[in-house]
Amino acid sequence: MTFGIDFGTSNSVVARWTGNGTEVIRVDSAALPAEWNRPGFDELFPSVVSLRDIQRTLCFGWSAKCETAEPQDAVKRMLASRPRAMDEDESLPAGTVPEEHEVWFGDEPFRSTAxxxxxxxxxRAGVRRNLREMEEAVVTVPANATGAARYRTRAAARLAKIKVKALINEPTAAAISYAHDFPGEGRFLVFDWGGGTIDVTVLEHYDGIFDEMASRGITALGGLEFDEALVKLVLAKLGTHPDRLTRLEARRWRRHVELTKIVLSQPGTDQVLFEPLGGLPPVVVHREEFEEAVEPLVRRALVPLDECLQDVGLTAHDLDAVLMIGGTSQIPLVRREVERVLGKAVVDARLCKPMTAVARGAAITAAEIDGLVPETTISVATSHDLGLSFEAGGRRGFATLVPRYSTLPARGTRSAMPAVRGASKVVLEIVEGDGKRAADDERTFPLARLELPVPQPGAEPPSNVFDVDYHYDRSGILKVHAKARHTGAVILDEELDCFGPDGTPIAQGLDRELERLLRRVTEPAVSEAVPVPPTTETSFEHGLSPESTGAEETPSLVVDGRGIMTAGRTAASPRPPSVRLLGSALTAIKRRYPDHRVVTVLGTDLVDSVEYEDRHIVDRGVGEGLIVTVPASSPQLVLSVAQQLDAVVVSMEDLTRFRTPHPWVTESGRFVKLARVDRDWLFV
Structure with missing residues (x-):
């Protein structure tokens, strides 16, 4: 069965070829929250991963986006970018390749590819729930994706046991989908603006052939930046900053902002009532205010539009259709500005569905590769200049091998030889970028640093000439073939898939890393290293802290705070955990054990649920070492803290099931059970 996957920054879509058309597979619609149940949203799979707040198990899609405090999105951006922003006075050493981003879940880091x-x-699992099996697919990438993004995207799909039949640029996929539904030839301009990137592509469609002519874009400009602009607008209207929001509230704030943006983008909506959390008053956000706030972002997005037309020497009158795809492109201001600049109307969103056209086009491409779509040929062009980096008077020069907009497959050749007699190797520093700029420019991405061993180091350089062939396949994946000219011996013949400074292939070890990550779906992520608080303490307000003894050798007492803060509350109770109740218990504990240093253990899930007016009490306790926060509230982590401090444990649970792994709890004086009777605290 033939599938297409649009792997997006904010959302992904899966489509399949049905024989004469395409259909979208709803891989996560069962988890769609009611407030997000809008037309077409059931076809989306949010590209979000997160740990559940309480269970600390891994979740994906709508559950990760809307039900967790720390959703991790924009993974797609990480596949293309350097792991950290370089300072102005800092540069990568010659030949050094930037490392890959890491994402932390609990106490474990995972590479972005995993x-x-x-x-x-x-x-793939969502497709299986629809009683189908997705073993191969065409996967889309941004038109201006670097080599790193292409390799890592393909590697990620491969790791998930999906054979990648081809990588195709997103704008081309959208044009294929449109041309399939509304047959016609001519020049198309595709304005692709989604959650993370913007790409503007001009392509021709004639005699069943889709040929990219030019493409320009910005890799970090999209819906995420619009969300940030809306947050700043709301904060300005509030005249304050909700800097005391818990992670739970911050997540709700963020999703509320995104929903507000979506509602303001609907035709006929002029204003939205935004109700902030944390006791802040509601404010009305008008569409005019929103458009004024994002107008600088729209201006930036029009730059690649102009550049793209200039690259091919065309004007808007030379275009037969203008397609706008991606969620951000559907904002009314964006559509109006594109129409104003081009002086012509864009294709109606009902004729080229902005959120699913790319996946549909990918499915059609997969069918074309399988020979199921007669008289159709899809041709993709390179989006960057491919070249070699070399020393050029303090900067790195850029020698172009394959120019931008070369139709794939594409090839470039160049000879190489040692600079001096006696050299043992010839180094090839391969880069992608703009050949008109220096190779160490921030917009140039180093692909690989290859070393060719010199066959006869003692001979003169002309006796050690290499003929090197650089070949892009149809998916834009680069292969390098080098042979010694005088002997014909093949020195190098490999596909470039290394992006680590040590030349480690990106796929090496990732299968085990993915297996470890997926175990988190059922196994909670628990931090092994629990921070130990300092040996002294300082009192703080509302009775949460007992009096300090000031003695460094004071015996310790560790309190399981969860049971206390939720005493008398059921799972269905709407009441949040009580800081006042914990303060009352700690006062009784300190009265009973005046010579002990008291430390309370709380899970971050519990801390996130504390009432707004009491959060500063908990924050202060954490800052002063009187409260230790752990990833999730559990007696086992309480015992871990107590064991490190050699402390007495106070809990409202009897801890019977933990006495085998922690036999020291059964020792005399190591465990005290706390109980609440009416308004009194009793010690057993």
Missing amino acids: VAAALFDQM
Whole structure:
């Protein structure tokens, strides 16, 4: 069965070829929350991964996006970018390749490729729930994706046991989908603006051939930046900053902002009532205010539009259709500005569905590869200049091998030889970027640093000439073939898939990393290293802290705070955990054990649920070492803290099931059970 996958920054979509058309597979619609149940949203799979707040198990899609405090999105951006922003006075050493981003879940880091693979794995599982099996697919990438993004995207799909038949650029996929539904030839301009990137592409469609002519874009400009602009607008209207929001509230704030943006983008909506959390008053956000706030972002997005037309020497009058795809492109201001600049109307969103056209086009491409779509040929062009980096008077020069907009497959050749007699190797520093700029420019991405061993180091350089062939396949994956000219011996013949400074292939070890990550779906992520508080303490307000003894050798007493803060509350109770109740218990504990240093253990899930007016009490306790926070509230982590401090444990649970792994709890004086009777605290 033939599938297409649009792997997006904010959302992904899976489609399949049905024989004469395409259909979208709803891989996560069962988890769609009611407030997000809008037309077409059931076709989306949010590209989000997270740990559940309480269970600390891994979740994906709508559950990760809307039900957790720390959702991890924009993984797609990580596949293309450097792991950290370089300072102005800092540069990568010659030949050094930037490392890959890492994403932390609990106490474990995972490479971005492994996290992306987990998302592909979940899409495959969603297709299986629809009684189908997705073993191969065409996967889309941004038109201006770097080599790193292409390799890592393909590697991620491969890890999820999805054979990648081809990588195709997103704008081309959208044009294929439109041309399939509304047959016609001509020049198309595709304005692709989604959650993370913007790409503007001009392509021709004639005699069943889709040929990219030019593409320009910005890799970090999209819906995420619009969300940030809306947050700043709301804060300005409030005249304050909700800097005391818990992670739970911050997550709700963020999703509320995104929903507000979506509602303001609907035709006929002029204003939205935004109700902040934390006791802040509601404010009305008008569409005019929102458009004024995001107008600078729209201006930036129009730059690649102009550049793209200039690259091919065309004007808007030379275009037969303008397609706008991606969620951000549907904002009314964006559509109006594109129409104003081009002086012509864009294709109606009902004729080229902005959120699913890319996946549909990918499915059609997969069918074309299988020979199921006669008289159709899809041709993709390179989006960057491919070249070699070399020393050039303090900067790195850029020698172009394959120019931008070369139709794939594409090839470039160049000879190489040692600079001096006696050299043992010839180094090839391969880069992608703009050949008109220096190779150490921030917009140039180093692909690989290859070393060719010199066959006869003692001979003159002309006797050690290499003929090197650089070949892009149809998916834009680069292969390098080098042979010694005088002997014909093949020195190098490999596909470039290394992006680590040590030349480690990106797939090495990722299968085990993905397996470890997916175990988190059922196994809670628990931090092994529990921070130990300082040996002294300082009192703080509302009776949460007992009096300090000031003695460094004071015996310790560790309190299981969860049972106390939720005493008398059921799972169905709407009341949040009580800081006042904990303060009351600690006062009784300190009265009973005046010579002990008291430390309270709380899970971050519990801390996130504390009432707004009491959060500063908990924050202060954490800052002063009187409260230790752990990833999730559990007696086992309480015992871990107590064992490190050699402390007495106070809990409202009897801890019977933990006495085998922690036999020291059975020792005399190591465990005290706390009980609440009416308004009194009793010690057993």
